[in-house]
Amino acid sequence: MARPATEELRRRNRSALLDQLHRRGPQTRAELTEALGLNRSTIGALATDLSESGHIQETTGRSTGAAGRPSTLVECVPEAETVAAVEVRADRVRLALVGLGxxxxxxxxxxxxxGADGPEAAELAARLLADTPAAETVAAVPGLVDAGVVAQSTELGWVDRDFRTDLERATGRSWRVADLATAAAVGERSRGDAHRSPNLLYLHGGRGVTAGMIADGRPRRGSSIMLGHVVVNPGGQKCRCGLHGCLEAEMGTFEQSATIEATTTAAWMGDTAAREVVHRSGGLLGRALGSVVTAATPDEVLFGGWLRELYLSSAAAVRSSLAEATLPQLRARLRLRTPALGSEGPLIGAAETGFEALIGEMR
Ligand SMILES: [Zn+2]
Known part of the structure; x- marks a missing residue:
């Protein structure tokens, strides 16, 4: 049976208020009134409602105005709703339990x-999760992920792995599975510095190079972009994917994070051979990026994982080869930088994916 229109509206406003506090942090009732475009009495009724359900609390907070009178702040109660985010990497499984706000x-x-397979990684996730009271569970996995299936992961060596089913069998809970680069892009947009960029590209260097994308403020549907298999040198090095001259194959030196650190450090110290490797790799990265920038027209590109070190050591080479591969109009508004959240981005983004679903369901 359809809910009455007033009940529908109340639920929608309740969800919008909670979303505002979750994303933007503690605020006064006056700030909420302005941000949501609702009148004061409506905000008051919603705050009472959410306070009774245990989602928010009101505390005496910061001073405002000339008189310095402390104002009452409305804030989320973190334990009211929790999301468990899991990140699976080649050598570890990490879990973060994140609360509302x-x-x-x-x-x-x-x-x-x-070389662990899906069921083994899922067993570890189950062990970490134990009896955690999370309302949503979200996993971030490096590679090409679609509808819970890891179609291809260079880092994990998985092909067509139904990881969502593995997780559901191991834990008895339902899961969302995101690709790591897209999760990191969501994290940077929601909790990093990128909240003003509606079109964002997050490049992730692990074992393999992928890219996650936010378009018009929303994560690109489906899966990450396989940046590592953009051909940058036709007829070049044979790649493990079967093609020749892919970015990953041509940047072979950068397979292991230890190699990257050693090479970029040596380059900083003035080692000529290392500088050449870094310069060449930065140039190849810029060329591959050029194709993606032309197709996807992002406002901002973030270099995550080991690409961060490479970018910081070869920014000039990245920019000059990007300039040769993209139109000036696309480059003019493009910002290149490193992620504000560092290696925490994927976990934070996975948690935010869960919260978006949770808060959305309250509507
Ligand atoms: Zn390839």
């Missing part, structure tokens, strides 16, 4: 055996 409540990590 983005508060980190707990975290844990266990090593993953090299």
């Amino acid at each position: 983005g508060t980190l409540l707990a975290r844990a990590e266990v090593p993953l055996e090299p």
Whole structure:
């Protein structure tokens, strides 16, 4: 049976108020009134309602105005709704339990055996999760992910792995599975510095190079962009994907994070051979990026994982080869930078994916 229109509206406003507090942090009733475009009495009724359901609390907070009178702030109660975010990498499984408002409540990590398959990684996730009272569970996995299936992951060595089913079998809960680069892009947009960029590209360097995209403020549907398999040197090095001259194959030196650190450090110290490797790799990265920028027209590109080190060591080479591969009009508004959240981006973004669903369901 359809809900009456007033009940529908009340639920929608309640969800909007909670979303505002979750994303923007503690605010006064006056600030909420302005942000949501609702009148004061409506905000008052919603605040009472959400306070009774245990989602928010009102505290005496910061001073405002010339008189310095402390104002009452409305804020989320972190424990009221929680999301468990899991990140699966080649050598570890990490878990973060995040509360409403983005508060980190707990975290844990266990090593993953090299070559572990989906069920093994899911068992570790189940062990970390134990009896955590999370309302939503979201996993971030490096590679090409679609509808819970990891179609291809260079880093994990998985092909067509139905990881959502693995997780559901191991934990008895329902899961969302996101690709790591897209999760990191969501994290940067919601909790990093990128909230003003509606079109954002997050490049992730792990074992393999992928890119996640936000378009018009929404994560690109489906999966990440396989940037590592953009051909930058036709007829060049044979790639593990079967093609020749892919970015990943041509940047072979950068397969392991230890190699990257050693090479970029040596380049900083003035080692000529290392500088050449870094310069060449930066140039190849810029060329591959050029194709994606032309197709996707982002406002901002973030270099995550080991691409961060490479970008910081070869920004001039990245920019000059990007300039050769894109139109000036697309470059003019493009910002290149490193992620504000560092390596926490994927976990934070996975948690935000869960909160978006949770708060959305309250409507
Ligand atoms: Zn390839």
